[in-house]
Amino acid sequence: MSIPVLHGAPYSVYVRIARLAFEEKGVAYELRPVDIFAAGGPPPGYERLQPFGRIPALEHGDFRLYETDAIVRYLDEAFPGPALSPEAPRERARMTQVMRILDNYGYPSLVWGVFVREAGSEADRDPVRLAAAIEPARRCLAVLEELLAGPFFLGERLSLADLHAAPMLTYLALAPTGRRLLEARPGLSAWLTRMAGRPSLAATRFPAEG
Ligand SMILES: N[C@@H](CCC(=O)N[C@@H](CS)C(=O)NCC(=O)O)C(=O)O
Incomplete structure (x- = not known):
């Protein structure tokens, strides 16, 4: 499967949370720039990835996901690497x-x-x-x-x-x-x-x- 794509900007708190999960898991990913505060707003079509106009949004093959909590839990469970969630x-x-x-x-x-x-x-x-x-x-x-x-x-x-x-x-x-x-x-x-x-x-x- 293709490497996961994270849409967002490096200044964003929530994008960084998702990036930290990738980094800690040791999973390669692409950060595809979306500047949510750009004068003209997010790029056309971005609402298909995040209908509320926020960053980040994730694409992994044909799987699309938004809300950072859902993204990091998916990364934690779908990829190898150190577990970032406890069992108890x-x-x-x-x-x-x-x-x-x-x-x-x-x-x-x-x-x-x-x-x-x-x-x-x-x-x-x-x-x-x-x-x-x-x-x-x-x-x-x-x-x-x-x-x-x-x-x-x-x-x-x-x-x-x-x-x-x-x-x-x-x-x-x-x-x-x-x-x-x-x-x-x-x-x-x-x-x-x-x-x-x-x-x-x-x-x-x-x-x-x-
Ligand atoms: N509930 C969203 C929140 C994401 C969020 O608020 N991102 C900020 C950047 S850190 C954003 O897109 N802000 C744009 C805005 O408020 O219009 C999530 O967990 O992904």
Whole structure:
């Protein structure tokens, strides 16, 4: 079968989550550029891959899939390489819980609320919205640190929960306010340093990381 194609852009949190899964599994893939924020919108026909106009979208042979959670679970189960999901029901549930916390509370506060409003493009910066995001971001970091069960979210082994969190916290750390919030969470800061040292993170750096 042809190699999987991931449609998206290197600046995207969710595209990076999917790329991290490819990298950690050791699976070759093609990143096909889709700039969702381009002036004219996504390329014509993209709605057949992602009807909600978001990135990423996956094509693997004749199989098409969107929603990052579905994509990374498919990659984990359909390809050889280290397992990124635990077997035990409670651990699986915990992993899903961390991922949903990140989607529902982390992405809006850490990425859009703090990073974009403080360190995003000139047009996106907004001190009022930044101020409003600080408490939700602080709460999110507190909860995440509490859930950290060892060197990784689930303890000794890397899982999809770590791959979901790393891009969001990487963006957070690029903003001065985000750095301060993270410094108040030494466990989470140490986790982020550990994650940043992985080859998968090095291979998928955001353009904003320089
Ligand atoms: N629920 C989607 C979310 C994907 C998402 O929000 N991607 C962002 C980029 S990180 C996007 O496409 N944003 C475009 C927009 O908000 O219009 C998923 O899990 O794949």
